[in-house]
Amino acid sequence: MITVLFTASYLIMIYEDLSNKLMLRRMLLGIHFIGILYFVELFNASHLMFFFYAAYIIPYVFQVKKKSIEVFMYIIAFAITIFIIAMNHRDYLLFMAPMSVVIILVMLGNFKLLESKKLQDEIRNQNEHINTLIAEQERNRIGQDLHDTLGHVFASLSVKSELAMKLIDKDVDKAKEEIASVNELSKEALMKVRSIVDNLKIQSFEEEIMSMHTLLDNANLLFEFKNADRAQSLSPTKQSALAMILREAINNVIKHAGATKVIGELIEDENGLSMIVEDDGKGMKKVGNDDFQSIKKRVHALNGQFDVHLLNKGLKMTVTLPRGDETL
Template identity: 30%
Template sequence: MRNKLKGFKVFPDRYGFFPFVFLIYLVMPSYYVAIEKGWKQMAGIGLLLLFLVTYRQLYNSFDKKSYTYWLVIQVVIIIFLAIFYNLYNIFLGFFAAHFIGWYKDKKTFYRALGLFAFAIIFPLIVQWKTLELANVFYYGVFIVIMFISPFGIRSMSSRMELEKKLDEANEQIKELVKRDERMRIARDLHDNLGHTLSLITLKSQLVHKLISKDAEKAKLETKEIERTSRSALKQVRELVSDMRAITVAEELIETEILLQAAGVSFQFKGDSKLEEVPLLTQNILSMCLKEGVTNVVKHSHAKNCFVQLVKRDGEIELSVLDDGKGLDETNEDGNGLKGINERLRLIEGFMKIISHKGTKLIITVPIIVKEKKAGVGS
C-alpha cells in the first residue's frame, strides 16, 4: 500500500506546474456552488470534485477509449453546472477545449468538437430568456475563442510530435553512422592487417625452428619480422588517421543550425580554420563547444550567443558567451561541465566560467605540433 502511495503522482512530471496553474479557473464555479444551500450545494460540491477527477485522469489516460470516457464526463458536468447553477460555468469549457486539441485522429477530433459545441450552446438555449444583449456579445466572444483553441492546441501537439519523431530519427541516423563506421574499421582491420599478422606468425614459427639449425638465417628472418611489423604499425596509424573526427569548423555550422532552431541569435568571431591543430584536439574542442552551446539552449533563456576563437602562441582559446539568466553557482559541476573538464584533461586543457548577467565559458588548450607522418623516423 505504501509503495502504491509513494509512486502516486497527481500529474505526469513532463507537464511541470502547468496543470496546477490551470486549476485557478475553478475559483468562480466554486463560488457559485458555495452560495447555494442544502442538497443543491452538496450536489454541486460533488460535481466539482468529479470534475477534478476527470481533469487529473485526462492527463494520465494513455489509451483513446478511457480518454474519451473521461472527456465525456467532464463535458456533461459542464452542462449541469451551467444550467442548474450559473451560466458563467460554461467557461469551464476551456478545460475541455484544451483536451480536445490532443486528439490526433481528425475524425475523432471533429466528433469531440461537435459534442463540445453542443455542451456550450445547449445551456445558452435553455437560459436564453435570462440573457441581456450586452451579455450575448460577452458570451459570444469567449465562445468563439473556446471553439478556436482546440485547433491551436492540436497544431501545437502535432508540431511537438513531429519534433519528437525528428529527434528519434536523428538518433537512429547517428547510431547507424556509428555502426557503419565500426563495420568499416572492422573490415579495414581484417583486410589490411589480417594478412600481415598471419605472415608475422608464420615467420615467428620459422625462426623458432631455425635458431638451433641455422642461426644466420634465423637472424635474417627476425629482420624480416621487424620490417613486417613496422608495415603493420604504419597500416594501424593510417587507419586511425582516416577515422572520422569532427573539426571545429564543422561543429560551428552545427552550432549555428541549433541556435537558429532554438530562436537564439548566433555570432562568431575568429578563424575556424585550425589546420595546424591535430584532429584529436579539434575533436575534443568540438565536443566542448557542442556541450557549451547545448547548455545555452537548454538552461540560459538567452536571446544571443557569441562564440569566439582566438589563436595565440602555444595555445588556442574558445569562448561561448550568452546573455541569459546566468549560471546557478550550486550547479557548476552539472549541465555537462564536468564532462567538458574530463575531456580537456586528455589534452592538458582547462576551462573557466564567468557568470554575471549571462554566462561565459572559456576553454583554453595548448597547441601541439602535429606528429610526423607514420613511418618517418620509425
Template identity: 30%
Template sequence: MKTPSKFNWMTLLVIPAISMVFLPFGEEWYGYVLFLILAAAFWRGMKLASYRGLLIILQHGCVCLLMVFFSPWNCWYGIYPAIMAGHLSSFFRITAVNVLLMIVYTLTASFYGAADIGEENWAWITVLIFLLGVPYFLRSQQLYYEMKGELQGANEEIIRLVKLEERGRISRDLHDTLGHTLSLLTLKGELIERLIPVKPDKAVDEARELQEIIRNTLVQTRKLVSDMQTVCLSDEVIQASTMLESAGLDVQVEERADDIPPVIGKILGLCLRECVTNVLKHSQADRCRIILHNSTGSYILEVEDNGRGLEEMNVQKGSGLFGMKERLAMIEGRLDIESVSEGGVKVTINIPMVDVPVKEVTG
C-alpha cells in the same frame, strides 16, 4: 532533448474554489453544489480517459444550469470541459463535443433571455468562441509533443545505427588491413627461422623485407586510427580541398549550408571523403568542384569532376559507393551519380532535414 513537464490541470480549480468564499451565487446553495459537481467531474475526467466523454457532458450540464439559474456569463466555467475535450483521442470527437457545446450554450442563453433577437448583450459569445478553440489548441499541442518525441526516438535510433555501421566498417578494415598483414608476417617469420641455418644471407634479405612490411603496417594502422576519429564536416571539406590541390587539380569549393546536425554532418563528411578518393583514384580529372548547400527541406552535397566519366570509371561496381548508400539509407538520404555533358562525373547526395537536434556521434 528535454520535453516540457506535464502541466497539472487541477491547479486551474484553485481560483474558482477561492472565489466561492465570496459567495458568488448568494444564498442559492444549488449553485455551489453545481460547482462542486463540475470540479469533481473535471478532476475525475482528467484521471480516467475511459469515462471522459460522459464526464464532459456532465460538466456542460452543470455549466448550462449555472447559466440558466444565474447568468450567461457563467459559461466561462465551460473552460473545464473544454480542456478535457482537448484530451480526447481525435479531432472528430472534439468537433462533435464543440457542436454540442455551441447548440446547448446558445439555447441556454436564449432561455435566460440574453440572446434574444434585438438584444445587444451578445458579449458572452466571445467566451463561447474562445471555448470552441481551446480543445483544438490543446489537441494540436499534444500531437506536436508526441511527434517531437517520436522524432527524437528516430534520431536516437539513427545515431545507434550509425555507430553500428561504423563499428562494422572498423571491423572490416581491421580484417582486411591487419588480418592479411599479420598472417604474412607469421609466414615470413617462419621462413626466416628455417633459412637461418642453411641460407643466412637469404634470411637477412627476408628479415629486411619483414621490417619493411612492419613499417607499412604501422602506417596503415595509424591511418586506420585516424579514420576512426569523429568526422567534422568543415574539416573534411578543407582536407578534401587540400588533397585535390596537392594532386594538381583545380578546386572550387562552395559552402552555403547552415546548422547541419552532427550526425548528418558526420555522414556527409564520410561521403565527401569517399567521393574525393574516387576522384583521385579513378577519374584522371584536372578540375573538381565541391558544393555544399541547403535546398528546400534538404542538405545537398555535390562533387563534380571533368574526368573520364561513368563508363570509363565503372564506378557503380565499387569505389566505396555501397558503403555510402548504406550510410545514407539510415537517414533516408539519396545518392545520385550522373555523367556531365562536357565529360566527367557528378555525384549528388541529398539528405532530408530534421528539425529536432541530435547529439554528437562518437565511436
C-alpha cells in the same frame, strides 16, 4: 448533486486511464458538459470558462484527433452554451464573445502543440535509428579494415618469427634478415592501425568539402562550393550523412557525367537546409524512378527531399533537410 457529478467526472478523466474505455470516457465528458450548461443556465455566463478544462483534457489526456467524437461533443456543447448566453445572459455577451474565441483558439493550439510534439518525437526516433545504422556500418567497416589490412600482416609475422627461431642456431645472418623483416612488418602494422584509428574520427562537413576538392582536382574537375559553414547548424551525425550524399553525387558526376565543373551550395531558410549540386556534363534524357536509388535512400533516412532538374547542359540535384529540434 450536479456539482458533485461535475467534479467527479473531471477528476476521473484526469487521473484514470480511459484509453481503452471509450464509452465511459464519452459519458464522463457528457456529464462534464451538462454540468457547464447547468451552471451557465442557472447561475451566470462566466461558467463558460470551464470549457478550458476540456480544451486540455481532450487533446492531452484522451490523445484523440481533431476529427473525433469527443471534439464533436465539445463543439456542440460549446455552441449550445453560447446560445444560452445569447438568449438569457445578454449582459455577459460582450465579454464572453471574445473569451469564446480565446477558448477555441486554445483548443486548436493544444492540438497543434501535440502534433508538433509527436512530430519531434518521430524525428528524434528517426535520428536514433540513423545513429544506430551509422554505428553498425562503422563497426562492419572497422571489422573489414582490420581483417583486410592486419590479417595477412600478423600471419606473416608469425611465419617469419618461427623461421627466425629455427635459423638462429644454423644461419645467424639469415635469422637476422628474418628478424629485420619482422621489425618492418610490425612498423607497417602500427601505421595501418593508426590509419584505421584516424578514419574513425567523424569529419565535419567543411572538412569533407576539402577532401572533395582534392578528389576532383585529381579528376581534373573544377570544384566550387559556397556556404559550407552553414552545415554547422546540423548535428555531427547529419553532417556526416549529408557529406556521404555529396560524395555519392560527386562520384556519379565523375563516372557518368563527363563534366568539367561541379558547383555546390548550402542554402538555409525557415524550412530547413538545402544542398544544391550542379554540373556541366552531358546530363540525362530523362530521370527514371530507378535512378539515384542510393542517394534517395540516404535522403529518405534523414526525412528529407531529393529533386533532380535537367539542364541544357548537365544536372542540378537538390537535397532538402527539414528543420528539427535544437539542430537540423
